[in-house]
Amino acid sequence: MSFDDPFDADRSLQKRGCSCGGHATQAEHDTETLTSADARTARIVESAVVRALFPEDRSRRAFLGAVGASTALAAISQFFPLGLATEVFAQAAAPEKKDLKVGFIPITCATPIIMAHPMGFYIKHGLNVEVVKTAGWAVIRDKTLNKEYDAAHMLSPMPLAITMGVGSNPIPYTMPAVENINGQAITLAVKHKDKRDPKTWKGFKFAVPFDYSMHNYLLRYYVAEYGIDPDTDIQIRAVPPPEMVANLRADNIDGFLGPDPFNQRAVYDGVGFIHMLSKEMWEGHPCCAFAASKEFVTTMPNTYAALLKSIIDATAFAAKPENRKQIAAAIAPANYLNQPETVLEQILTGTYADGLGSVKTDAKRIDFDPFPYESFAVWILTQMKRWGQIKGDVDYAAVAQQVYLATDTARLMKEVGLTPPTSASKSFKVMGKDFDPAKPEEYVKSFAIKRGA
Amino acid sequence: MTQNWLGLRAGLVSLALFAIIVGVWHIATAGTGTAVKMDPEYAKLMGATATQGKSAMPGPAEVGAKIWQHLRDPFYDKGTNDKGIGIQLAYSIARVGLGYLLAVAVAIPVGFLIGMSPLMSRALDPFIQVMKPISPLAWMPLALYTIKDSGISAIFVIFICSLWPMLINTAFGVATVRRDWLNVAKTLEMSPGRTAWRVILPAAAPTILTGMRISIGIAWLVIVAAEMLVGGTGIGYFVWNEWNNLSITNVITAILFIGVIGMLLDQLMAKLQRLVAYAD
Numbered sequence: 163m164s165f166d167d168p169f170d171a172d173r174s175l176q177k178r179g180c181s182c183g184g185h186a187t188q189a190e191h192d193t194e195t196l197t198s199a200d201a202r203t204a205r206i207v208e209s210a211v212v213r214a215l216f217p218e219d220r221s222r223r224a225f226l227g228a229v230g231a232s233t234a235l236a237a238i239s240q241f242f243p244l245g246l247a248t249e250v251f252a253q254a255a256a257p258e259k260k261d262l263k264v265g266f267i268p269i270t271c272a273t274p275i276i277m278a279h280p281m282g283f284y285i286k287h288g289l290n291v292e293v294v295k296t297a298g299w300a301v302i303r304d305k306t307l308n309k310e311y312d313a314a315h316m317l318s319p320m321p322l323a324i325t326m327g328v329g330s331n332p333i334p335y336t337m338p339a340v341e342n343i344n345g346q347a348i349t350l351a352v353k354h355k356d357k358r359d360p361k362t363w364k365g366f367k368f369a370v371p372f373d374y375s376m377h378n379y380l381l382r383y384y385v386a387e388y389g390i391d392p393d394t395d396i397q398i399r400a401v402p403p404p405e406m407v408a409n410l411r412a413d414n415i416d417g418f419l420g421p422d423p424f425n426q427r428a429v430y431d432g433v434g435f436i437h438m439l440s441k442e443m444w445e446g447h448p449c450c451a452f453a454a455s456k457e458f459v460t461t462m463p464n465t466y467a468a469l470l471k472s473i474i475d476a477t478a479f480a481a482k483p484e485n486r487k488q489i490a491a492a493i494a495p496a497n498y499l500n501q502p503e504t505v506l507e508q509i510l511t512g513t514y515a516d517g518l519g520s521v522k523t524d525a526k527r528i529d530f531d532p533f534p535y536e537s538f539a540v541w542i543l544t545q546m547k548r549w550g551q552i553k554g555d556v557d558y559a560a561v562a563q564q565v566y567l568a569t570d571t572a573r574l575m576k577e578v579g580l581t582p583p584t585s586a587s588k589s590f591k592v593m594g595k596d597f598d599p600a601k602p603e604e605y606v607k608s609f610a611i612k613r614g615a
Numbered sequence: 616m617t618q619n620w621l622g623l624r625a626g627l628v629s630l631a632l633f634a635i636i637v638g639v640w641h642i643a644t645a646g647t648g649t650a651v652k653m654d655p656e657y658a659k660l661m662g663a664t665a666t667q668g669k670s671a672m673p674g675p676a677e678v679g680a681k682i683w684q685h686l687r688d689p690f691y692d693k694g695t696n697d698k699g700i701g702i703q704l705a706y707s708i709a710r711v712g713l714g715y716l717l718a719v720a721v722a723i724p725v726g727f728l729i730g731m732s733p734l735m736s737r738a739l740d741p742f743i744q745v746m747k748p749i750s751p752l753a754w755m756p757l758a759l760y761t762i763k764d765s766g767i768s769a770i771f772v773i774f775i776c777s778l779w780p781m782l783i784n785t786a787f788g789v790a791t792v793r794r795d796w797l798n799v800a801k802t803l804e805m806s807p808g809r810t811a812w813r814v815i816l817p818a819a820a821p822t823i824l825t826g827m828r829i830s831i832g833i834a835w836l837v838i839v840a841a842e843m844l845v846g847g848t849g850i851g852y853f854v855w856n857e858w859n860n861l862s863i864t865n866v867i868t869a870i871l872f873i874g875v876i877g878m879l880l881d882q883l884m885a886k887l888q889r890l891v892a893y894a895d
Binding site for chain 1: 847
């Protein structure tokens with residue numbers, strides 16, 4: 163996103179840093195330099211048009227250098243009604259409600275939701291958002307259903323579960339953006355450092371954050387691949403993430419598949435080691451999500467669009483490795499994650515201590531990609547079916563399409579200048595096994611260890 | 616003289632106990648384990664517990680410094696999720712106050728009714744007996760679901776938990792007013808309202824106040840748990856937030872603050888109790 167004058171030959175429209183060099187971020191620079199909302203909207207439209215005309219920044223600069231900015235503006239206005247386009251865009255940009263409350267759980271998965279506050283992404287899209295730290299998944303669900311929060315950070319299976327009425331009353335829910343991909347890990351107590359083979363894990367007690375979480379499904383999937391039945395051979399309990407490290411220290415659990423910062427925190431405090439990152443099971447799996455009720459989406463479409471744009475924008479910013487250190491510093495204070503900065507830096511930059519004495523590097527340890535592929539939802543539904551959380555026939559594709567708003571995300575990604583993927587569905591591999599979103603029922607049947615019929 | 620001497624001795628014993636507790640605490644946490652040899656690159660990424668074998672439990676000096684830090688700036692406001700301990704305590708006290716006053720407003724009239732009517736006393740007894748032992752946190756999901764507002768839910772939980780001791784004590788106090796006094800009132804042809812106000816209330820006041828004193832203690836116990844669940848603001852949220860950060864120093868600090876405030880509330884009720892006390 164750029165508010166730079168696209169008719170200025172010396173400006174780059176692509177770059178991310180502040181263009182004058184006087185501000186920490188481009189967002190800060192923009193809010194200071196372009197104070198009027200109208201001017202900002204005009205710039206957005208102009209940039210979009212100019213970018214469309216000159217996909218190559220070099221040719222844009224050459225053109226502007228050759229004819230001059232005012233001639234170029236006149237020339238473009240000739241065949242493209244810039245004024246009208248700006249007006250249309252500005253109408254869409256006025257949100258119905260400016261003061262919003264968004265709930266989050268203090269884990270690094272929530273990075274885009276949180277950082278959008280200190281780094282000014284909400285303000286940039288005309289919203290005054292209060293980000294509220296919340297104690298647990300059930301509470302965040304209830305507070306969002308109560309409308310205390312306008313939108314919230316949830317685990318990506320939760321909107322599916324809420325919509326289908328699993329674990330709560332059925333309420334139509336939507337998940338317009340994935341917050342993060344990867345970024346989870348299996349952490350084991352230090353005393354198990356020689357038991358790296360899951361076959362030796364019989365009788366272990368594991369913690370996951372919630373029953374309807376990727377963590378639960380990934381852990382079950384992982385151990386089942388090694389012939390361990392997650393319901394009878396090991397114990398899996400739902401434990402709030404912050405209590406995982408304390409439980410590990412107290413020897414109440416043998417390990418957990420949990421969200422960061424708590425994997426790294428267990429290492430930092432010397433109580434655990436990272437057995438494997440979740441990305442080693444499924445590269446690019448979704449984890450947490452940005453969710454809102456269907457009612458919010460339909461009654462306040464502009465607010466919803468502005469909010470989603472801020473999140474998509476923040477997610478795109480977080481996806482760049484060079485921004486990660488700055489983000490770690492922005493979200494570490496007590497108002498947000500309340501964690502030592504070095505722990506967050508290790509997670510976000512991917513250069514981390516593994517708890518066994520070596521430093522590892524994996525730049526994609528956590529990554530950010532807002533696009534809610536419908537095939538993600540289908541996979542989650544197959545696992546809910548596999549472990550008996552949902553019974554009977556499931557219309558996988560319909561539920562996925564209804565909850566994961568891929569089309570909306572694609573449209574808004576374009577509006578903030580990102581390129582969405584061309585298809586709302588993609589196939590992927592989980593632990594080497596192919597998943598075909600078109601054949602979910604066969605996929606469920608193909609597993610040796612499963613519940614129910 | 617003997618009274619003063621006893622007070623002085625008790626104070627000395629208290630001080631000695633305090634010194635012993637702090638001393639044992641200091642010795643127990645001071646022991647730094649053997650520093651593990653590590654690659655410096657790796658050590659930089661690790662916390663002090665892992666690298667220097669430092670105890671995860673903070674010592675008294677650390678907690679003292681933390682308390683001083685909180686006392687120096689109790690009312691800062693660094694955003695929605697980070698407010699000073701003074702503000703958090705004020706939120707908690709306000710919630711307790713509101714829930715508790717609501718409970719007083721209900722418990723005392725209803726208690727009077729039960730105490731004055733043996734019929735109602737018998738009829739309501741099973742309900743009270745069932746409701747009394749329910750844990751505050753058991754009410755929480757129900758409250759959140761029906762009230763649909765976490766702030767009011769917390770106040771409701773305070774209300775429902777501080778209601779019963781007051782109700783029972785009021786009923787008991789009213790029912791056990793000396794017959795003679797009621798008979799005297801009758802012979803003087805006092806109206807029932809006047810009897811309740813001028814005879815029964817002063818006679819039952821010490822028992823009622825005992826119930827109120829128990830209740831304020833319960834309310835203060837409940838608020839911490841409720842706020843840990845609901846989050847947002849309050850001392851319970853503060854404890855939860857620091858627990859999140861695994862900062863035991865801050866948790867201990869908060870525990871001490873909770874204890875001191877609880878004691879002050881109890882002392883306040885004790886003062887009131889002395890005001891209404893009478894000798895037979």
